[in-house]
Amino acid sequence: MTEDDFFSAVGVEAPDAGQPEDSRRRRHRSRQAERNRRRRKRRRHALTAIVLVVVLTGVGFVGFKALGVIRGAQPAQTTVSDYTGAGEDDVIVTIPDGATGADIAEILVEKEVVATAGAFKEAYSANSNSSSIQAGTYTLKTHMSAANAVALLLDPSSRSDHTLTIPEGATKAQVKERLMSVGGYSDADVEQAFADTAAIGLPEAAGGDVEGWLAPSTYDIAEDATATDVVASMVSTTLTRLANAGVSESDYEAVLTKASxxxxxxxxxxxxxxxxxxxxxxxxxxxxxxxxxxxxxxxxxxxxxxxxxxxxxxxxxxxxxxxxxxxxxxxxxxxxxxxxxxxxxxxxxxxxxxxxxxxxxxxxxxxxxxxxxxxxxxxxxxxxxxxxxxxxxxxxxxxxxxxxxxxxxxxxx
Structure with a gap:
């Protein structure tokens, strides 16, 4: 049915009625061209959508493959890294009592001694003597290999500058000299520590005098330890020894005097x-x-x-x-x-x-x-x-x- 037939069937005069035939044909061709243009536009939109889907699918596939490559590369990226050589600058490191190899590793990483905790753990496991590492304060080096770090922790000389040895029979005057020469404390620092009976934990039985209470032993002097801290450790050691020996508190001073x-x-x-x-x-x-x-x-x-x-x-x-x-x-x-x-x-x-x-x-x-x-x-x-x-x-x-x-x-x- 043509457009003219449609309007005739519904009893309405066509918009072109009364118009010349040539004019109606031109308008018909124009409308037909517009319909064709719209159909081509719809086809282009559909084609664009299809291309976009294909492209996105391709990107997703490439991304998936790339993710696989990254995942496959992860083991290589987490391989333990390590410094090489004997290190650079001196650094003071304190290893606490009861520290495990893992604990020491974390301490050394924090102090920039070793590159990674994993590197130290491997070196620690590889050294059969590593379990002999003692608590204490050490002088190590920054940026040193993990194997060298383990070796220095096993070397007594690394601790020598931080340990104070009190021999049996030493008097408080002799202990004072050691605290000053090894610990670097002043005369006033030591005298203040000796006098601060509460801070050093000196019992009343001592009568306020530290003589006899500065237990012979080897003490670690931590980087931030005060003279009072070290003297308190000596007094504590004496108290522990007396208690372990079964000495009653009332006999503390007499036993120490006789033993001295x-x-x-x-x-x-x-x-x-x-x-x-x-x-x-x-x-x-x-x-x-x-x-x-x-x-x-x-x-x-x-x-x-x-x-x-x-x-x-x-x-x-x-x-x-x-x-x-x-x-x-x-x-x-x-x-x-x-x-x-x-x-x-x-x-x-x-x-x-x-x-x-x-x-x-x-x-x-x-x-x-x-x-x-x-x-x-x-x-x-x-x-x-x-x-x-x-x-x-x-x-x-x-x-x-x-x-x-x-x-x-x-x-x-």
Missing amino acids: IVEREVSNATYYRQVARVIENRLADKGGETKGMLQMDSTVLYGLGRTGGIPSSEEIADSSNAYNTYQHAGLPPTPIGSPGEAAIQAVINPPEGDWLYFVTVNLETGETLFATSHEEQVTNTEKLTAYCKSNPEVCSGASASPSAAATATAGGE
Whole structure:
């Protein structure tokens, strides 16, 4: 049906009615061209949509393949990286007690010593001695290989600048010197620490004096540790040792005082327990020939501010020295040094015996003889005299050696 037929059928005059035939044809062709243009436009839109779908599908496929490549490359990207060589700048690192290999790895990464925790863990596992790494403060290097880091942690020299060793029998004056020379603390720092009894945990039994309470041991000095921190650690160690030995708090000071004398009087630990027994016997012999006096050269010397040599007759006769146990019965006012665990154990568990005297007769081996009477002691002392005649170079040097000098006339007259 043509457009003219449509309008005729519905009884309406066509818009072109009455118009010339040529004019109607032109308009018809124009409308037909417009319809064709619209159909081409719709086809172009459809084609564009199809192309877009194809392109997006292709992009998705490429992205999927790329993701696979990335995932496949991840193991290579997470391979442990490591520095090489011995490192660059010094760095102070503190390893805490109970630290595992993983803990140490994290600490070293944070301090920029090693590149990754994984690198250190591998080096730690590869070194059969790594379990021997101790807690403490070390001087390491930044940007060093993990293997070298493990090696330095196993090298005692890496800790030497940060460790303080207190020997058995050391006095508080000697400990102070070590704190200043090794720890780098000032005289005022140490004196303040000694005086701050609350901060260092010094018990009332000590009477406010740290003498005898600075436990012999090796201490780690952390980078930010104060003198008070280090002294507190020493006092804590002494308290732990006394508690572990079963000493009651009321006996703390007496045990440390006796043990400090034992430590000073003989250089050979073999005789510690016998010397401890002599001390107990003399303290109990108030009505006997010793009159309850210890008569120990080591205590006299301590009161004189010395740790070596032999006191003179005048010094032994000086009753103004509160530590002169030739003149004053009983124990001296305080310990005369910091005793080690062996000396403490000797005092707690002395052997049975009625000895009142002892003398070291060989200053090289430390051989010591014990006596129950003054006469027997005189005989034993003659053996020391004979030894010194045969070894004048040893005995002449006794005054320069605290342990030798202190044992030369030990046990009184």
